[in-house]
Amino acid sequence: MSTYPRAVTTRAAQYTATVLRREQLSDHLVRLTLGGDGLADFTSTGIPDEWVGLVVPGQFQSRYYTVRRWSGGELVLDVVVHESGLVTEWAAGDCVGDEVVINEAKGSFDLPEGPDGCCSSVT
Numbered sequence: 001m002s003t004y005p006r007a008v009t010t011r012a013a014q015y016t017a018t019v020l021r022r023e024q025l026s027d028h029l030v031r032l033t034l035g036g037d038g039l040a041d042f043t044s045t046g047i048p049d050e051w052v053g054l055v056v057p058g059q060f061q062s063r064y065y066t067v068r069r070w071s072g073g074e075l076v077l078d079v080v081v082h083e084s085g086l087v088t089e090w091a092a093g094d095c096v097g098d099e100v101v102i103n104e105a106k107g108s109f110d111l112p113e114g115p116d117g118c119c120s121s122v123t
Ligand SMILES: Cc1cc2nc3c(=O)[nH]c(=O)nc-3n(C[C@H](O)[C@H](O)[C@H](O)COP(=O)(O)OP(=O)(O)OC[C@H]3O[C@@H](n4cnc5c(N)ncnc54)[C@H](O)[C@@H]3O)c2cc1C
Pocket: 051, 063, 064, 065, 066, 067, 077, 078, 079, 080, 081, 082, 083, 084, 085, 086, 087, 088, 089
């Protein structure tokens, strides 16, 4: 029996969040820490590969981002900065203090059944 539920969603919930911190981890990788009262009711699926939809200011389309950490009311996302793109161009600038929308927390990881779990195909 799998430890994690398959393709679980926390309904079509939406949360507003504020960018608390922006760290430039490398030339093309930015770490964003989101927080604020709007995230108080955020519900994690608890699934290891959990991702959320991110809608940045002035946009209505979401882009998916993997949850790096959800702890103490703060949600951490790592954004790869490409040459162009809705989130790319926003995250490349000074976005601290901006308000974003987070939606659709989901996860799909499903631990294979059986005593060998993930390692059953490793030789
Ligand atoms: C389940 C899931 C989880 C994800 N988690 C993350 C995550 O944690 N961090 C992260 O950075 N991305 C993640 N992605 C990928 C991210 O959603 C896409 O890269 C997204 O399109 C980026 O949005 P954008 O607005 O910057 O670019 P868009 O407006 O969507 O795209 C515009 C242009 O950006 C360039 N571009 C976009 N994506 C890529 C790419 N992957 N490689 C090369 N060029 C690209 C292309 O030139 C594209 O035409 C995830 C995707 C999925 C499905």
